[in-house]
Amino acid sequence: MLSLLRSRQAKVALLLGTFLMLIMIMLMSVLLGVQTISLHTFWDAIMHFDGSYDHLIVTNTRVPRAVIAACVGGSLAIAGALMQALTKNPLASPSVFGINAGASLLLVLSITFLGSLLGQGMMIWVAFTGAGLAACLVFLLGSIGRDGFQPIKLTLAGSAVTAFASAITSGIMLLNKETVEEALFWLVGSVSGRDLADLLMVFPYLLIGWAMAFTLARAINIISMGDEVATGLGQRTVMVKIITIITIVLLAGGSVSVAGPIAFIGIMVPHLCRFLIGNDFRWLLPYCGVYGALLLVAADIVSRFVLLPREVPVGVATALLGVPFLVYIARRRTYE
Secondary structure (H helix, E strand, C coil), rough: CEEEEEECHHHHHHHHHHHHHHHHHHHHHCCCCCCCCCCCHHHHHHHHHCCCCHEEEEEEHHHHHHHHHHHHHHHHHHHHHHHHHCCCCCCCCCHCCCCHHHHHHEEEEHHHHHHCCCCCHHHHHHHHHHHHHHHHHHHHHHHHCCCCCCCHHHHHHHHHHHHHHHHHHHHHHHCCCCHHHHHHHHHHCCCCCCHHHHHHHHHHHHHHHHHHHHHHHHHHHHHHHCHHHHHHHHCCHHHHHHHHHHHHHHHHHHHHHHHCCCCCHHHHHHHHHHHHHCHHHHHHHHHHHHHHHHHHHHHHHCCCCCCCEEEEHHHHHHHHHHHHHHHHHHHHHCCC
């Protein structure tokens, strides 16, 4: 795919401009909602917090919500780009790895058997563990056989694990209505009701995932040429793929554990960024990080005004954008 931006200067300028736009959108996220906050109130809440209602909204609700949406959106978009490169599938996303389904299953099982013993902080670790276990199972199933690790086998294994885990999760929730009520807060996919303490639990893993992704960029460029070419150029393809899988688990698993299963960010954003700057992962991954954060923060703002005075979970808002995009990509690939 030919990119719109060819020169290094243009790519840097657009990336910086988009980052500034992200800061502005995050500020709008803090100010806008059912309760509108003025800039003066926002500044006072940050610099001279007095415990008033408006100040509590800013510090305990709006600022954590904007920061979590930015971190989760950027992480999911980077994980999606890596997943598409790993599987050579333009419709791949972190959910193909069984991450969402694994997190959901272990969380529902924990709520069913532990009940009130499972606090919000523990729910995050349970979901993160479930995401990691599911991804490990998918990788093992995708590596069985004489041919070893193959992208098509990984995709099929991910689909099988996702279907199995989703079926078990649905069965448990049908048999236990109390589980539905407790799990629904997490399963809908939202950045509302979370606080910075939730993000801080997994932020080190997200940070490591971001660093690993940017370090892998050059190697993924080489692997994208094909395994035979990469091997001929001295690339250790198996090691790079394993590290890429670990990176995807850290980014997507950490994001899902905090915000729940938010779909389509990992599919839409990489395609948008490829259209702008091409397939060079040294540029693609930073663009995905910024544009993913921008998209999820903007979607969260929109979700507040769709059904005033009630809010729509941001996962619903991203799905409304993602389904038409997914259909477009599938049709375009079909007729190319």
